[in-house]
Every structure is written in structure tokens, then in C-alpha cells.
Amino acid sequence: MSLLYTTQLTRAFGGVIAVSDVDFAVEKHSITGLIGPNGAGKTTLFNNITGMDVPTSGKVFFKDEEITGMPAHSISRLGIARTFQNIRLFKEMSVLENVMIGRHFKTGKSMTSGRLLNAVRSYISMKGEEKAIYDTSREWLEFFNLDKFRNESARNLPYGSQRELEIARAMATEPELLFLDEPAAGMNPQETDRLMATIRRIREQGVTVLLIEHDMKLVMNICEQITVLNYGKKIASGNPLEIRENPLVIEAYLGKEE
Amino acid sequence: MGSISEFFQHFLNGLTLGGIYALIALGYTMVYGILKFINFAHGEILMIGAYSGLFLFDYFRGDLPYGPLLMIVFFVAMLISMVISAVLGMSIEKIAYKPLRKATRLAPLLSAIGVSFILSNLAAFFWGTKSRKFDYPFDNTAYKIGDVAITPHQILILVVSFLMMVALKLYIDRTRMGKAMRATSLDQDVAALMGINVNQVISLTFAIGSALAATAGILIALDFKVYPTMGAMAGLKAFVAAVVGGIGNITGAMIGGILLGLLETFGVAVLGIPQGLKDTIAFGVLILILLVKPEGLLGKAEREKV
Numbered sequence: 001m002s003l004l005y006t007t008q009l010t011r012a013f014g015g016v017i018a019v020s021d022v023d024f025a026v027e028k029h030s031i032t033g034l035i036g037p038n039g040a041g042k043t044t045l046f047n048n049i050t051g052m053d054v055p056t057s058g059k060v061f062f063k064d065e066e067i068t069g070m071p072a073h074s075i076s077r078l079g080i081a082r083t084f085q086n087i088r089l090f091k092e093m094s095v096l097e098n099v100m101i102g103r104h105f106k107t108g109k110s111m112t113s114g115r116l117l118n119a120v121r122s123y124i125s126m127k128g129e130e131k132a133i134y135d136t137s138r139e140w141l142e143f144f145n146l147d148k149f150r151n152e153s154a155r156n157l158p159y160g161s162q163r164e165l166e167i168a169r170a171m172a173t174e175p176e177l178l179f180l181d182e183p184a185a186g187m188n189p190q191e192t193d194r195l196m197a198t199i200r201r202i203r204e205q206g207v208t209v210l211l212i213e214h215d216m217k218l219v220m221n222i223c224e225q226i227t228v229l230n231y232g233k234k235i236a237s238g239n240p241l242e243i244r245e246n247p248l249v250i251e252a253y254l255g256k257e258e
Numbered sequence: 259m260g261s262i263s264e265f266f267q268h269f270l271n272g273l274t275l276g277g278i279y280a281l282i283a284l285g286y287t288m289v290y291g292i293l294k295f296i297n298f299a300h301g302e303i304l305m306i307g308a309y310s311g312l313f314l315f316d317y318f319r320g321d322l323p324y325g326p327l328l329m330i331v332f333f334v335a336m337l338i339s340m341v342i343s344a345v346l347g348m349s350i351e352k353i354a355y356k357p358l359r360k361a362t363r364l365a366p367l368l369s370a371i372g373v374s375f376i377l378s379n380l381a382a383f384f385w386g387t388k389s390r391k392f393d394y395p396f397d398n399t400a401y402k403i404g405d406v407a408i409t410p411h412q413i414l415i416l417v418v419s420f421l422m423m424v425a426l427k428l429y430i431d432r433t434r435m436g437k438a439m440r441a442t443s444l445d446q447d448v449a450a451l452m453g454i455n456v457n458q459v460i461s462l463t464f465a466i467g468s469a470l471a472a473t474a475g476i477l478i479a480l481d482f483k484v485y486p487t488m489g490a491m492a493g494l495k496a497f498v499a500a501v502v503g504g505i506g507n508i509t510g511a512m513i514g515g516i517l518l519g520l521l522e523t524f525g526v527a528v529l530g531i532p533q534g535l536k537d538t539i540a541f542g543v544l545i546l547i548l549l550v551k552p553e554g555l556l557g558k559a560e561r562e563k564v
Contacts, residue, residue, distance in 0.1 A: 051450070052450070071450065071455075072447070072450035072451055073450045073451075073452075073453050073455045076450070076452060076453040084448075088448050090440075090441055090444045092440075092444060093441075097437070101437060101452050102452055104438075104452075105438065105452055105453035105454050173452060173453060
């Protein structure tokens with residue numbers, strides 16, 4: 001069963017059609033790759049699914065419920081989380097705060113109800129919900145081996161750790177589906193290896209992973225399913241072997257052989 | 259300077275004035291922090307707050323003599339006008355700013371100036387341009403501590419503005435909603451992806467800022483009466499205070515407000531700047547800050563994105 005699928009999803013910016021009629025699916029518990037040359041519309045597709053942008057036409061379904069055009073915070077609460085190509089942490093906040101924010105708002109509860117009293121109480125001693133949020137956030141930091149940095153300001157972290165922290169923050173919202181936008185960008189081979197292991201561990205937690213990546217070694221290594229976009233259109237979809245041998249894909253990446 | 263007690267007198271006067279500037283400046287800075295725009299109708303929200311405080315107070319107090327009961331009536335009137343202003347602030351945002359959120363940066367700014375004219379003209383139309391007196395809810399005879407005189411009104415301003423600033427700071431730093439506000443001001447898109455309802459945060463920001471403005475309006479009105487354009491100069495000065503402290507920074511607005519109050523008072527008292535030129539101090543400071551440290555005392559210099 002597909003956890004997420006789109007039907008004829010299209011996003012046009014004026015005359016430029018960034019995503020065109022894309023039917024795309026992510027299977028539950030899979031690690032799925034989304035690849036394509038620069039400007040193929042991969043990030044636009046991410047944005048249109050996560051509610052950061054609204055499709056021109058077409059539909060998005062998550063857990064068989066239509067989520068097209070829903071606000072980003074509602075989609076987040078339904079269970080989709082993401083990271084960004086250019087890391088977007090709350091740089092002024094501490095590492096721990098970044099992760100705690102991911103947990104604070106996952107309930108649909110009104111953000112103000114009964115909070116003042118709670119705040120006063122948590123000011124005196126951390127109890128109840130606040131304590132639970134704190135504990136789980138620490139656990140997520142442990143998961144990514146970032147706990148030692150917890151009181152650092154996020155901006156002071158080394159580059160690779162900032163990428164990991166962004167994933168940790170996304171995981172703290174307890175998603176069923178995690179989008180990673182070029183997680184290996186700028187990483188050295190050792191960091192990339194560690195990242196691959198981390199992505200597998202995330203999947204073991206029961207989370208479905210969809211990733212955009214240019215590092216083909218990573219993609220071919222860990223993805224079970226791959227979808228290829230070129231000029232906004234889906235040109236292929238299948239397992240790594242099929243994709244590797246698909247003439248359309250080879251043409252898109254290497255140009256046509258005469 | 260004459261003597262130590264003279265210094266304390268000016269310091270006290272400056273602190274009171276600064277407390278009021280700070281209350282107003284917070285509204286500017288909070289909205290700027292989240293929407294990156296200056297709500298030029300903020301001064302008029304203050305004016306509406308002062309009018310509603312005045313009407314409510316006059317309506318409820320009857321023939322009550324000075325005393326605790328009258329003070330309660332005063333605070334109730336203040337509380338209700340805070341709510342009225344909060345609702346007004348949220349409505350203005352929904353009607354005049356929200357539809358322009360994706361427009362050029364100049365559009366909401368112009369819309370704000372329009373709203374400010376509409377509000378002050380409506381006030382003049384319905385309530386007249388004549389200043390109305392807002393009676394003290396207490397006997398405003400000054401107490402003497404040595405040679406320093408302090409009026410109950412000054413005590414009221416100091417207590418109210420100090421309490422509100424501490425409460426706001428705790429709210430922003432310690433509560434879930436405060437965290438949502440900080441996250442939204444840092445990165446709206448990512449905040450939404452964390453499940454934060456950004457529209458709700460923006461509404462709340464306007465509500466809090468407007469309620470603080472109403473409080474400031476009432477505190478000013480006790481000394482300077484209520485009239486349709488009362489918000490203009492107070493608003494401009496507080497805007498200067500927000501810029502001086504570093505616009506977008508809450509603590510900066512508090513410090514900027516108090517600093518400006520002190521500078522104005524000492525400028526007149528010590529440097530001998532004529533009373534009539536008092537207002538030029540604020541704008542002189544603004545120009546100086548913009549030249550020397552454009553990001554303000556606590557503001558961060560924004561790096562251009564490449």
C-alpha cells in the first residue's frame with residue numbers, strides 16, 4: 001500500500017512548469033529515492049507535498065487522505081517531516097531547544113490552553129508533559145549522538161552535526177514519513193557512510209524515508225525504490241538496477257549518444 | 259548638576275517616561291520580529307486604548323471617592339480596554355496586513371499608515387478633536403523621600419510597566435507559546451513544519467503588542483489627556499526606542515525605551531536643551547544610532563545572503 005501518492009501533480013510558476021503531471025508514490029516502510037538533474041523539480045515536489053507551496057493542479061494523498069493545499073502545520077501534525085537542502089536550524093536556539101520544539105507542537109492541542117499555569121509550574125520544577133518532552137528530546141539527541149552538544153547554540157555545531165541535528169529535529173515530530181533534501185550534500189565519505197547507517201536506523205524505527213540525493217553511491221546503496229524526474233516530468237521509476245539500466249535516465253544524466 | 263537628590267529626581271522622571279516608551283516599543287519590536295514590518299498604526303491602537311479606558315472608567319466609577327474601590331474600577335477599565343485593543347490589533351492584522359503578506363515589503367507599510375489615518379480620523383469624527391481629561395483614580399499628591407518627589411502616578415507607571423515587562427519576558431522565554439513565537443520569528447516556514455500554527459502566533463503577537471499599547475495609552479492619558487492624535491508622537495518615539503534597542507529584540511526594546519526616557523529627561527535637565535526641543539533628542543539619537551550601529555544596541559547585524 002502506498003503511504004503517500006500524488007496524482008497528476010503540477011506546479012507552474014508563470015510560464016515555467018516546475019512539476020508537470022507527476023504521479024508518484026512512496027511505499028510504506030520503504031527508503032525511496034527521488035533523483036534527477038539540477039532543476040528537475042525535486043524540491044518543488046517536496047514543497048508541494050509538505051504544504052510549503054500549493055500545487056497548481058493535481059492531488060496529494062497521505063494515508064489515503066487528501067492533503068492537497070493543507071497548511072504546513074496541519075501536514076506536519078499528520079506525520080510528515082522534512083529537512084532542507086540548505087540547513088535551516090533555529091540557529092539562535094540551543095541544540096536541545098531545536099529538538100524540543102519538534103515535540104512541543106505535535107499534538108493538535110491549542111497552543112494556549114491551560115499553558116500559563118503549566119508554564120509557572122514548569123518554571124519551578126519540570127514535571128509532567130514538559131518533563132516527558134525533555135526526556136524524549138534527550139533520547140533523540142542520543143540516537144544521533146548529539147547529546148554532548150545539547151547546550152550549545154545550534155550555529156556552533158560542525159557542519160555534519162548540523163545536518164544530523166536537522167534530521168533529529170524532524171524525527172522529534174514523530175513522523176511516519178521523513179523527507180530528506182540532499183542529506184549528504186557537503187559531507188565527506190566517512191560522514192556519508194555514517195549518514196547511510198543513520199537512515200537505515202531511522203527506517204528500523206518504522207519510519208518511511210524519501211530522499212533527494214545527488215550522491216549516486218548513497219542512492220543506489222540504500223534506496224529500494226527510485227523515481228527519476230527530468231524537466232518536471234517523471235521519466236522513470238523502479239528499483240536501483242532498473243533505474244541504472246534505463247536508457248531515458250542515462251540520457252537525462254549523460255546526454256544522448258549519437 | 260546640582261546635587262545627588264536632583265540627580266535621583268531626574269533619574270526617576272526619566273525612568274517613568276522610559277517605562278512607557280518601553281511598553282509601546284515592545285509592540286513594534288514583536289511585530290517586526292515576526293513579520294519584518296513596522297506597524298505604523300500602533301500609536302493609534304494606543305489612542306483607541308486610551309479612549310476606551312477613559313469611557314469605561316468614567317462610566318463605572320460613579321461618585322466613588324478615592325480609595326481601593328476606585329483603584330479596582332480603574333484596573334478593570336484598564337483590563338477591558340486592553341482586551342478591546344487586542345481585538346482591534348488582531349482585526350487590523352487580518353483585514354489590512356494579512357492579505358498583503360506575500361506582496362512587496364512596502365505594501366503592508368503603506369497599508370499601516372492608511373489604517374493609522376483612518377483610526378485617528380474616526381476618533382476625531384466620533385469623539386471630537388477636543389482633549390478629554392482622564393481623572394487620576396487617586397490623590398496625586400507627591401510623596402517626598404528626602405528631596406526627591408514621587409507621585410502616585412509615577413509609582414503606578416513604574417509598577418505596571420515593570421510587571422508587564424517581566425511577565426512578557428517570562429512568557430516568551432518559558433512557555434510553549436513563547437517558544438512558538440521565537441521559532442516563528444527565526445524561520446516561519448520551518449516553524450510551520452514543526453506543527454506551529456503561524457497565523458495563530460501572528461494574531462497573538464498583535465494581541466499582546468496592542469494590549470501593552472492600551473496600557474501605555476491610559477498611563478499617558480492620566481498626565482496628558484486623551485485626543486485623537488495622541489498616538490502619533492508617542493508611537494514615533496517608541497519606534498525610535500525599538501530601533502535604538504535593536505528592532506526585533508524584546509530586551510532591546512525595553513532597554514531602548516528606558517534609555518530614551520532617561521536621555522530626554524537628562525537632556526532637558528542637565529544639558530539645558532529647551533523643553534520645546536525635547537522631541538528632537540529622540541530623533542537625534544535615532545540618527546546617531548543609524549549612523550554608528552544601524553542594527554541597534556542588541557540587534558544582530560544581518561548578513562546579506564549570497
